[in-house]
Amino acid sequence: QQPVQSPQAVILREGEDAVINCSSSKALYSVHWYRQKHGEAPVFLMILLKGGEQKGHEKISASFNEKKQQSSLYLTASQLSYSGTYFCGTETERTYGQNFVFGPGTRLSVLP
Amino acid sequence: DGGITQSPKYLFRKEGQNVTLSCEQNLNHDAMYWYRQDPGQGLRLIYYSQIVNDFQKGDIAEGYSVSREKKESFPLTVTSAQKNPTAFYLCASRQGQNANEKLFFGSGTQLSVL
Numbered sequence: 001q002q003p004v005q006s007p008q009a010v011i012l013r014e015g016e017d018a019v020i021n022c023s024s025s026k027a028l029y030s031v032h033w034y035r036q037k038h039g040e041a042p043v044f045l046m047i048l049l050k051g052g053e054q055k056g057h058e059k060i061s062a063s064f065n066e067k068k069q070q071s072s073l074y075l076t077a078s079q080l081s082y083s084g085t086y087f088c089g090t091e092t093e094r095t096y097g098q099n100f101v102f103g104p105g106t107r108l109s110v111l112p
Numbered sequence: 113d114g115g116i117t118q119s120p121k122y123l124f125r126k127e128g129q130n131v132t133l134s135c136e137q138n139l140n141h142d143a144m145y146w147y148r149q150d151p152g153q154g155l156r157l158i159y160y161s162q163i164v165n166d167f168q169k170g171d172i173a174e175g176y177s178v179s180r181e182k183k184e185s186f187p188l189t190v191t192s193a194q195k196n197p198t199a200f201y202l203c204a205s206r207q208g209q210n211a212n213e214k215l216f217f218g219s220g221t222q223l224s225v226l
Binding site: 001002005030032034039040041042044047049087089099100101102103104105107 | 145147152153154155156157160168170171200202206212213214215217218219220222
């Protein structure tokens with residue numbers, strides 16, 4: 001029941017844009033996005049709930065398409081500090097509130 | 113300041129030995145989780161607990177055990193049955209069952225086998 005993320009890795013130059021996708025074979029109730037630097041704890045970015053809302057946080061935004069069971073994270077005008085591994089975490093309707101599973105991650109490298 | 117404390121930061125296990133990883137939170141959160149992370153991999157759920165004295169197996173519970181005797185504490189024991197325990201272990205907590213609530217993570221414990 002682990003969600004699938006794509007791409008596995010992406011390399012950008014500073015100022016370029018990127019999109020990271022997260023999809024599930026099960027009906028999703030919520031999608032969370034976190035960023036992790038090597039050897040550190042994941043840091044929360046945003047939560048999207050069933051309803052297809054789009055959220056934004058500075059130059060990072062995300063959407064949730066519940067019909068496709070898919071969420072996308074948009075990074076615009078990337079900065080060096082955006083480097084890290086991005087994880088989506090999901091709850092399905094059936095397991096809502098009970099457990100929380102993460103995708104395998106997308107490694108993002110932003111070069112000067 | 114409220115938060116989650118994991119200890120130790122580094123831990124070494126000998127063959128056939130059980131080791132326990134500590135996770136304590138002072139956020140008054142109901143739910144707590146243990147994840148395992150292998151190099152270059154995602155976070156895999158080991159165990160989770162919604163309330164005191166109750167916990168559920170995650171995707172990779174074999175070779176691990178937990179207890180939840182107090183709301184603030186959720187220790188993880190890596191038993192000798194876990195043949196490949198080397199990994200980065202993360203503990204997380206969450207207020208309750210509201211999907212609007214984010215997970216708070218500890219700083220992790222790196223476990224290695226001697």
